[in-house]
Amino acid sequence: MKKGLLVLLAIAVMMMALAGCAKKDEGLYNDGTYVGEGEGKYGVIKVEVTIQGGKIKEIKTLEHSETPGLSDPVFEKLYKSIVDKQTTEVDAVSGGTITSDGIKQAVADALSKALKAGAVVTKPADTTGTTEAAVQNQDVEVDVLVIGAGGAGLTSAITAAENGAKVILLEKLPFVGGNTQISATGITASDTILHKNQGISFTVEDHIKRTMETGKDVPNLELVTLLAQSSSDAVDWLISLGLEYKVKNEEEPFWIIPVEGHYGAQLVAAMKAEAAKYDNLEIRTENKALELILENSVVVGAVVENSNGTYNIKAKNVILATGGLNNNPEMIAEYNAKYAGIHTGMTTPGATGDGIVMAKAVGANLIDMEHFQVRPLSLNGEWFRETILSTEGKGGILVNLDGERFTNETLSPKELVTEILGQRDRVAYFIFDQEMAETADGKKAFTKGSGVSADTIEELATLIGLDAATLAKTVEAYNQGVDAFSRKTMGKITVGPFYAVKTMPSNHYTMGGVEINKDAQVIGTNGAPVPGLYAAGEVVGGLYGPGRVAGNNTLDDIVFGKIAGRNASK
Ligand code: ADP
Numbered sequence: 001m002k003k004g005l006l007v008l009l010a011i012a013v014m015m016m017a018l019a020g021c022a023k024k025d026e027g028l029y030n031d032g033t034y035v036g037e038g039e040g041k042y043g044v045i046k047v048e049v050t051i052q053g054g055k056i057k058e059i060k061t062l063e064h065s066e067t068p069g070l071s072d073p074v075f076e077k078l079y080k081s082i083v084d085k086q087t088t089e090v091d092a093v094s095g096g097t098i099t100s101d102g103i104k105q106a107v108a109d110a111l112s113k114a115l116k117a118g119a120v121v122t123k124p125a126d127t128t129g130t131t132e133a134a135v136q137n138q139d140v141e142v143d144v145l146v147i148g149a150g151g152a153g154l155t156s157a158i159t160a161a162e163n164g165a166k167v168i169l170l171e172k173l174p175f176v177g178g179n180t181q182i183s184a185t186g187i188t189a190s191d192t193i194l195h196k197n198q199g200i201s202f203t204v205e206d207h208i209k210r211t212m213e214t215g216k217d218v219p220n221l222e223l224v225t226l227l228a229q230s231s232s233d234a235v236d237w238l239i240s241l242g243l244e245y246k247v248k249n250e251e252e253p254f255w256i257i258p259v260e261g262h263y264g265a266q267l268v269a270a271m272k273a274e275a276a277k278y279d280n281l282e283i284r285t286e287n288k289a290l291e292l293i294l295e296n297s298v299v300v301g302a303v304v305e306n307s308n309g310t311y312n313i314k315a316k317n318v319i320l321a322t323g324g325l326n327n328n329p330e331m332i333a334e335y336n337a338k339y340a341g342i343h344t345g346m347t348t349p350g351a352t353g354d355g356i357v358m359a360k361a362v363g364a365n366l367i368d369m370e371h372f373q374v375r376p377l378s379l380n381g382e383w384f385r386e387t388i389l390s391t392e393g394k395g396g397i398l399v400n401l402d403g404e405r406f407t408n409e410t411l412s413p414k415e416l417v418t419e420i421l422g423q424r425d426r427v428a429y430f431i432f433d434q435e436m437a438e439t440a441d442g443k444k445a446f447t448k449g450s451g452v453s454a455d456t457i458e459e460l461a462t463l464i465g466l467d468a469a470t471l472a473k474t475v476e477a478y479n480q481g482v483d484a485f486s487r488k489t490m491g492k493i494t495v496g497p498f499y500a501v502k503t504m505p506s507n508h509y510t511m512g513g514v515e516i517n518k519d520a521q522v523i524g525t526n527g528a529p530v531p532g533l534y535a536a537g538e539v540v541g542g543l544y545g546p547g548r549v550a551g552n553n554t555l556d557d558i559v560f561g562k563i564a565g566r567n568a569s570k
């Protein structure tokens with residue numbers, strides 16, 4: 001049993017013991033602020049609970065290592081329901097169960113310190129959501145139904161609403177944002193107003209060339225050209241939403257990044273605020289599209305499921321914006337057996353390929369499905385650069401659970417993926433020393449990766465459960481330049497303290513998906529558009545092939561989201 005669970009149990013037992021000697025209605029808690037700790041997915045969650053008038057008034061996060069951006073709505077939603085219901089006995093936020101448990105545990109810990117002697121802890125009746133869900137369970141008809149509320153879905157829905165259409169935007173999770181929300185870097189765009197203002201050149205032609213080269217000429221040139229040509233308008237639109245951007249620098253002129261702050265979180269917040277301006281646009285979270293409704297070979301809506309059951313939404317046109325299948329390892333393996341057993345640490349929970357399945361069932365053609373962008377060295381929702389294995393002549397090694405090296409760590413990311421997937425539990429430990437720990441990559445890996453450190457290699461091995469003698473032997477051999485894997489740049493692991501970070505290959509982006517044309521219509525296996533069906537975003541294939549230009553993805557959400565929204569609302 002995890003240590004955290006034991007603490008939780010102890011708190012529960014204590015609360016139950018107190019429940020016997022009851023005095024009702026005076027407020028359960030002593031006023032003040034109380035700090036509590038719980039165990040989240042990636043480490044300690046520390047909260048501060050304010051009690052006023054004997055009641056839970058406010059909860060603040062003091063510390064956590066959960067996935068940036070993605071975990072924010074989990075904290076927000078859970079705090080709200082704990083304060084509303086005055087209990088930690090609330091439902092976990094779906095898609096964030098482990099984080100939810102950690103938060104509840106931390107709040108319960110704080111509350112146990114605030115609890116008045118003799119207070120009764122009772123469980124209130126659950127009344128949340130029922131009215132809303134009942135209304136949402138009626139069959140309904142709209143002009144445009146958008147499925148999936150990430151960047152592409154939000155853009156499509158806003159555009160259709162702007163055109164006067166009555167729109168419902170469905171999101172199966174309790175929060176909007178999808179993988180767009182965790183998109184950290186920025187948007188790729190060319191010939192924008194920002195390039196002009198900063199006197200930095202990255203032309204539409206450069207953009208097309210970069211995209212086609214990275215994708216080894218597999219991407220659809222017509223779509224890529226449209227993408228690049230529309231990128232300046234896309235950036236103008238984002239600026240009009242109040243986002244403040246700049247071109248990164250001369251060296252990386254393709255990146256448009258926020259002046260400050262987290263790119264994806266800001267983007268989604270701005271889109272959410274824009275969507276809220278339209279009375280004719282309704283966002284329904286915790287409503288999942290199960291299948292598309294086909295009448296006389298035309299897509300006319302979807303069957304939707306929520307906590308009350310299923311109902312139908314009929315629409316003149318449907319836009320699929322369900323994202324990729326990064327969180328569906330079985331489906332990934334189905335399309336590329338090489339990635340069987342892949343980890344899913346770098347994605348939000350909603351990316352399970354639903355759109356692909358739904359589209360296929362109505363005759364959509366799927367393209368580039370074998371291509372995935374997989375990062376070999378991923379940690380908590382992030383990844384660290386492979387350069388950490390050989391930065392500036394310093395070096396680290398990868399060892400398996402037997403404490404042994406198994407590969408040339410300087411292989412290409414793609415090759416490293418295969419190597420690590422071949423190891424027990426498909427994980428590796430990255431072992432490095434203080435010199436590496438002081439580099440930017442090293443610092444990030446240690447902090448984001450919940451790394452451990454120790455003064456000796458033997459102690460380090462014990463901390464991570466590896467055989468101490470074997471790891472010491474492995475490190476010593478490496479330091480002496482012994483290498484069975486033809487590694488050219490061998491560094492040293494000699495300056496203590498020593499560090500270990502667990503790492504695993506994780507899928508990062510789904511390159512393939514449904515085929516679309518330049519009007520964002522979904523193309524059928526018969527080569528003709530599937531009437532009534534449009535698609536945008538990561539659910540679409542054809543823009544990347546085997547290699548993705550980072551930052552083109554949120555660009556394609558916007559460019560094809562706008563095209564889909566416009567055409568579906570005509
Ligand atoms: P994109 O960048 O293409 O917008 P995202 O991953 O950002 O992709 O967003 C896709 C969204 O679609 C996610 O929030 C995901 O939870 C949602 N989604 C996926 N499948 C369904 C479904 N069957 N019904 C409703 N929403 C869905």
